[in-house]
Amino acid sequence: MKTTLFILSLLFVTSTYAQVEVVTPPSNDGSIIIDSLTVKKHLYTLADDAMEGRKIGTPGIEKAAQYIESEFESIGLTKFKNLSSFRQDFKENGLDLFNIIGVLEGHSKKDEYVVVSAHYDHLG
Structure with missing residues (x-):
């Protein structure tokens, strides 16, 4: 009985840690699809140590800005009004x-x- 209870408990605990990834099928109408994997990729990239903390005035903030600008470009966003880049x-x-x-x-x-802006700086 104790062994059965232990195995059932173990199965319950391990099943609670199972993660389901929901992937949205591609759109046929040209709209931008956002799925959990894409969000996770951007989150992990911006939170990575390679971004050096993203503190204002540091090389890390510039790396983060370039990454975001590249992503804006790749999904087809345009520049705001008369700006020559995505930067204001x-x-x-x-x-x-x-x-x-x-x-x-x-x-x-x-x-x-739709105006998209990035709050990407961090204290360090």
């Missing part, structure tokens, strides 16, 4: 800083847009 430059406390902004034009309503 500004100064704060004597530091040269920037936001990253991309725009997605509406498919059925061409006069509507």
Whole structure:
């Protein structure tokens, strides 16, 4: 009886750790599909030690910015208004800083847009 209870407990515990990945099938209408694997890839990339903490004013923040800009480009986002890149430059406390902004034009309503911005800096 104890052995059976132990085996059932072990099966229960291991089954709770099983993970199911939900993959969304490709879209036929040209829309962008976001699945759990894609989100995980971006999350792990930006949280990786290679990004050196992403603190403002460090090489890590530049690496993260370049990664995000590359992803914006690859999914077809366009630059905001008259910006020459995805970066919107500004100064704060004597530091040269920037936001990253991309725009997605509406498919059925061409006069509507989705503005995508990245909050990607971190304390270190």
